[in-house]
Amino acid sequence: MERESMEFDVLIVGAGPAGLSTACRLAQLAQEKEQDLQICVIEKGSEVGAHILSGAVFEPTALNELFPDWKERGAPLNTPVTGDDIYMLSDGEKGKKLPNFMVPKTFHNDGNYIVSMGNVCRWLAEQAEAMGVEIFPGFAAAHVIYGDDGAVAGVITGDMGVSETGEPKDSYMPGMELRAKYTVFAEGCRGHLGKELIQKFDLDKDATAQHYAIGFKEIWDVPAEQHQPGLVVHTTGWPVNDNGTGGGYLYHAENGQVFVGLIIDLNYTNPHLNPFAEFQRYKTHPEILKYLKGGKRVSYGARAIAKGGFYSLPKMTMPGALLVGCNAGTLNFAKIKGNHTAMKSGMLAAESIAAALFANHAHTELTDYTERFKSSWVYDELYRSRNFGPVIHKWGMWLGGAYNTLDQNWFGGKLPFTIKDERADHEGMELADQAKSIDYPKPDGVITFDRNSSVYLSNTNHEEDQPCHLQLSDASIPIAVNLAKYDEPAQRYCPAGVYEVVSTDDGEKRFQINAQNCIHCKTCDIKDPSQNIRWVTPEGTGGPNYPNM
Template sequence: MSQIEREAMEYDVVIVGAGPAGISSAIRLKQINPDLSVVVLEKGSEVGAHILSGAVLDPIGLDKLIPDWKDKGAPLDVAVKDDNFFMLGEAGKIRIPLWPMPPLMKNHGNYIVSMGNVCRWLAEQAEALEVEIFPGMSCSELVYGENGEVKGVVAGEFGKNPDGTPGDGYEPGMELHGKYVLLGEGVRGSLSKQVIAKYALDADCDVQKYGLGMKELWEIDPAKHKPGTVTHTMGWPLGSNAGGGSFIYHLDNNQVYVGFVVHLGYENPYVNPYLSFQQFKHHPMVKELLEGGKRVAYGARAISEGGWQSLPKLEFPGGALLGCSAGMVNVPRIKGNHNAMLSGIAAAEAVAVALSEDRSGDLLNGYDALVRTGEIAKDLKPVRNVKPLWSKHGLMASLVGGGVDMWTNTFGFSLMGTMKHGKTDAEATGDAANHKPIDYPKPDGTISFDRLTNVAFSFTNHEEQQPAHLTLKDASVPVDVNLPKYAGPSQRYCPAGVYEFVEEEGKDARFVINFQNCVHCKTCDIKDPSQNIVWTVPQGGDGPNYPNM
């Protein structure tokens, strides 16, 4: 526990993160027992400000949580009408037929949504049930009880000097205690990392794998707009350098989501995921769609891709991991929001039982088992070999072998068993001496954009006098190890231009962290080959402010 004296507030349940998992959990708790005191703490300036997702939403979680969501005005207005899948070459494309794909890969019955707006709507439903939601409240520390259980969090600390000492307007924040604490921080959450390490929740699972997802919101020529159209691509421009693909989703109001995902297990340290995204937009199919339009917003975030075999234990003394804090994305479906909601519901039901039995601070005994036997398991287990096939044997092996494996799984068995992922994404990074630099086209300022220009369209802001929320375990490693051995990959894998190596004649190279640019994607925490960069939360309200994303 921190040595700083703080006031404390007591709740039945404290939830960290107002994403789909956290808010769903809060709603379900109040549905079960309206007398429970439930608080949700959100680091973004408002609910939805830090939510970035594709997104084509499978409404299974929403159906379970709020069956009459249509009557209540949920912002699911654009049903999927047309589903396309292409393999791209530099100048052409080949349509991949959908009929051989298992039923789970079809998007019939799903909706193109802004998950930020869905979470804003969910927050309204939660507040109507008297859930307390506090945006702008970063949770910077865990609070432990006498028996080593998690009993709360520290939230709302403001006003530190750059060196970490209290400034003139320092506010120590508060301790918010709960009989149970649920962590719904999203991918690679800072508190979730601590809990996983402290209680060895990942001792019996495979390594987690990740992708970097980048997304732009465009307004396009109305003549080109086809609401309900979903397009996915693989292939160019990544080739053999990295795995990944794209998505193009037509929502309403002549708007289109254009996104690009790069799997972070790539070897070549010269790969630049952001420039690959910008290059992709110059494919004739994409360029023709975007010409005459304008980019409205930009953002980026990591995606958990390990799937079924990478799920850690979900319960710890005093709480549980929800959604992407544990990693519940279905990679071939490119969907995780439905599982996040289902996990929040399942955790709430387990907490409600524990509280009805006057238990607090111990293991929930039921949530983990429910996830591993219920709807989430049915979604994740059949696709568990797609990602390792792709990582180890390439795209075509993943398409063919993964497709066959998904089909056999529909009948309850797999010829492949459960494949292992192998190396972490950090360990997968190869020496620069064994790879060649990649010549990326320069952004043209119309279809493609440089990083700093695009970061302005994430509406990111950080108070500059606070301590940097991106810290180094060893300040010498970037220049002494990562620059000579890996050619300084952080200056390329970061989609916001946070990291740079400044080399001046006659002087040693300097490693500079421009934390003000950070869009909270967590890629650096994941991909740094020396695992020397640690992402922590800045003060509350800082970071991106995503509109309609």
């Protein structure tokens, strides 16, 4: 097919904190050297920030390096953390506040800010554009371009105006070839092109399986007397302590709002577990309800989180390209934070790319990036937290938590042990008839809600007549295998009600995919026990449109 083609010095896929920090640092280096670099950022969301979802308590370490004058530039860091509470929750009882000596110091948030990362990314995009970076939202990177020598040479954006049956519609517009001397893949957690590159170049051969969680978030307008700007609340225990591991959060942000959410590790084994329903239950706990009662929910979203940490890091370089940020799994789960590490990984990538371009190199493998990364505070931070997730997976919240507190608070993350979790999150699912059933209460429409009304608040929209972006390797597996063995857990693990098992008129069971509901969380790509679902990009601009997440 004949496609239009554009060429750049650097192409960045994804306008999140990693991609935009890469672009900003590249532009800064070009200005310092008085060089002209053509830098392009493409973003599949309808605008920068539309697909960004993060808690978020933001650690400004990387931002301080990238823009030391960020306050004068008007960065939207308006709510410094003023309080830092951690509670152990049990069913129906008042939460027990944990004393500081029982809490890993990585959970402490002095000097951090409660932010909307969507708004931080919008601000970063403004800084990048002011330095000449071209940013194109609404363009989804669908395919990788490989050169004759096998090096990455760019991407092809998705075709627009293709019908569900694959036929061109009147609105058909073929995707463009975007070629570059270097391409940076900053797609976020479980990026579908990043996944392809990891497999093609065997980048994870020396790493353990990546591990994931699903993170939920709602924004609430709450009564003034219940609002304490800057208060950070983290919880452990109920509701997921019997069926998995995870934890909750409630952050008092600006403008009378609180951000409330629950993170559930995706290595859970009970197929009856419904992460969305667990989150709704979480809000009914007295320690959380006291802040939400009388308030109004104004936004909802969910997103997978790459939390494998140090041992799960793949090689990040290949000829012509780099993986950065959560596409490579740089999040530090010991802090429940990944924005600062994502930004720094992008800044390091910019320095490697700039050095190569200024030396007139193109499409080479930037092996010096590995050395830059190993010499950085990101590497040190991830190394010190290397056992944090594995001990929770292997020993549970109590014993694992005790080890982590000892390791972090008394030994600075340097206890001489190597503890790895080699099992992928989709493995180990119990058979449905042997697993404990879970009875979830019906939503009350006041504090707890159903999935359809929640997806409505995410402003999710897709062109209905397009090829399904949730692809099944074998269409028979959901009913013949997953339903028979596991009561098809996709009905429950999807936070947007995309997957249903419906009965036909003749009594047969059919697997239905409501792709229009998809909020691009990637949980299905991760958790399907048969690894039968592959998430690929829909038409550009499709998906959620988060205004303030």
